[in-house]
Structures are given as structure tokens and as C-alpha cells.
Amino acid sequence: MPEHHADRLVPLVRSALGDGNVLAVHLHGSAVLGALGPYSDLDLLAVVRRPTTVDERRALTGALMKVSGGGDRPVELVVVVQDEVRPWRYPPDCEFLYGEWLRGDYERGVVPGPGPMPDLAPLLTVALMGNTSLYGPPPAELLDPVPPADLRRAVVEGVPDLMADLGSDTRNVLLTLARVWTTLATGGIRSKDAAADWALDRLPEEHRAVLARARAVCLGQRPERWDDLRAGVRPCADFLVDAIGRARADQAP
Known part of the structure; x- marks a missing residue:
């Protein structure tokens, strides 16, 4: 299993969501915690300027289904609109979520949409800790720290x-x-x-x-x-x- 195919995913995200819309793509999760094991997903966070359209999310879902898993690591991609997480508020809103555990839904035509996602709090915290940008400025320039509470x-x-x-x-x-x-x-x-x-x-x-x-x-x-x-x-x-x-x-x- 290849250890890393994140760089190949950045053009895919920018193409589906629009070059001018994508502010950054950051690594988070196991890849930045130094623990990318055999069962680990490749965890990505994309920060965008504006809310996505249904067609954009459908295109992104279809593209990810073709590259996630198989010979490469499964991909987990979270998309957030910057204005929805900065300034920080709880619960934060997730614009889009792709994960292999939801593949059955995607195959039935479900298109992931916006909604509250408490798990964004630890996710953004790890992204800030990891400080690894595959595209765009580092996380601290786009995201607020999550209060401990x-x-x-x-x-x-x-x-x-x-x-x-x-x-x-x-x-x-x-x-x-x-x-x-x-x-x-x-x-x-x-x-x-x-x-x-x-x-x-x-x-x-x-x-x-x-x-x-x-x-x-x-x-x-x-x-x-x-x-x-x-x-x-x-x-x-x-x-x-x-x-x-x-x-x-x-x-x-």
C-alpha cells in the first residue's frame, strides 16, 4: 500500500470545488501525529471561501470514489467554509465529508451536505498541531484555535x-x-x-x-x-x- 498519495488529491479537490474557491488543503489525523499505520485513512482538510453547490459536492464525491481505497490508502476528506469556523463557534459546521465507511450511501446517490459536526473540534486541533499544508497557507493563517472546553x-x-x-x-x-x-x-x-x-x-x-x-x-x-x-x-x-x-x-x- 503506498504511504502517500495526498499530493495527487489536491488537484482533484481544486478541480471539483474551483481553484478560486479552495483556500488551502491541510493534512491532519495519523499522518501528522506520526502514526500512519496499515489501517489509517489519509486525512485531509480543505478550507474554502464559500459554500459549495450540490453539483460541486457530487463531482467531488464521484472523483474521490475512484481514487480512495483500492491500491491506495482510503481517503477521509473534510471541507469547511472558513467563515463557518473562523471566528470559532460551537458546534462547528462541516460543508462536506467523504469517508469510506459511507461508500454505500454514495453508491446509492447520496451527496454529502453541510451540517453541524462536533468532531471538527479535535480535527481542527490536530490540523493546527500538524501545521502541514499541501496547498495554500498554513492552518494557523486560516483557522482559529479550539478552546479547551x-x-x-x-x-x-x-x-x-x-x-x-x-x-x-x-x-x-x-x-x-x-x-x-x-x-x-x-x-x-x-x-x-x-x-x-x-x-x-x-x-x-x-x-x-x-x-x-x-x-x-x-x-x-x-x-x-x-x-x-x-x-x-x-x-x-x-x-x-x-x-x-x-x-x-x-x-x-
Whole structure:
């Protein structure tokens, strides 16, 4: 699997959304956290001047479906209108989202559209941390920093949806819960495997094998297999959710 095809995606985004409309394309996620593992998406953030049209979003969706996955890394692309995130407000609005987990919707003709997206808070935070622009000025010239209180609020908001996917997306759910806990406890955002390292040092012995398996799979050290640990998955996830709740309560004013 090629490690990087981000540079080839910039012309695609500019063509679909208009050269004059695209202010910048930034890397975020695993690529800037130093943890681009075998299962990692290639995470891109595009900042645009104006709202997109349905035809532009349809064209972008179709183009991404042709290049995402297959022989290259899956692409996750988020588009934001600069005026919707600067000055910062919560919840922020996402203009467009492409991710391979939504491919079935795209194949049925669904065109991603604008809407609130709390997950933009950690996403923009990582983009600012990474400070990696593939096109246009660096992130700090276009984006405001996310207040710590909004970052904490955002990472907690997605926990119920995560738990609903525990059976079908076990590795990702466990690692994301560990990262939420880490962010609440430390105020920083770490890669999923680094967050798992942090959490493993604080987990009771009976839950460590489950989270350690998720970390090993993420790093490509073990195959994706849960049958031997299935009975421990839910208790481990429940412990992480309880830890998140305690850490959130500790941060309450």
C-alpha cells in the first residue's frame, strides 16, 4: 500500500470545488501525529471561501470514489467554509465529508451536505498541531484555535455513537475511547496507539489484553481477530466509558 498519495488529491479537490474557491488543503489525523499505520485513512482538510453547490459536492464525491481505497490508502476528506469556523463557534459546521465507511450511501446517490459536526473540534486541533499544508497557507493563517472546553465537549459527544458500533468496529471503537479518555485527562490529542499506551498503564489487569490487542492490530502487529477475547470486549469498553465520565466530571467548572 503506498504511504502517500495526498499530493495527487489536491488537484482533484481544486478541480471539483474551483481553484478560486479552495483556500488551502491541510493534512491532519495519523499522518501528522506520526502514526500512519496499515489501517489509517489519509486525512485531509480543505478550507474554502464559500459554500459549495450540490453539483460541486457530487463531482467531488464521484472523483474521490475512484481514487480512495483500492491500491491506495482510503481517503477521509473534510471541507469547511472558513467563515463557518473562523471566528470559532460551537458546534462547528462541516460543508462536506467523504469517508469510506459511507461508500454505500454514495453508491446509492447520496451527496454529502453541510451540517453541524462536533468532531471538527479535535480535527481542527490536530490540523493546527500538524501545521502541514499541501496547498495554500498554513492552518494557523486560516483557522482559529479550539478552546479547551469545546474540545472536551466535542470528544465526549460522540461516545454513545461509538458504543453502538462496538460489535462491528471493535478495534477503532476501543482505540477511540482510549483517545477520548487521554484527551480529557491530559488536554492533548495523541495518535490512537499512543493513547492506548497511556490508557494501558491505567487499566485494571483484566482489561489490558483487549486494549493491547486493539493497539497491536492498529500497528499491523496482529491480525484483526476478537473471537478469543470477545467476552472481555464489552467490559473493557464499559470501563473506558466510565473513565471518560470520571475525567469529564473532574474537568467540570
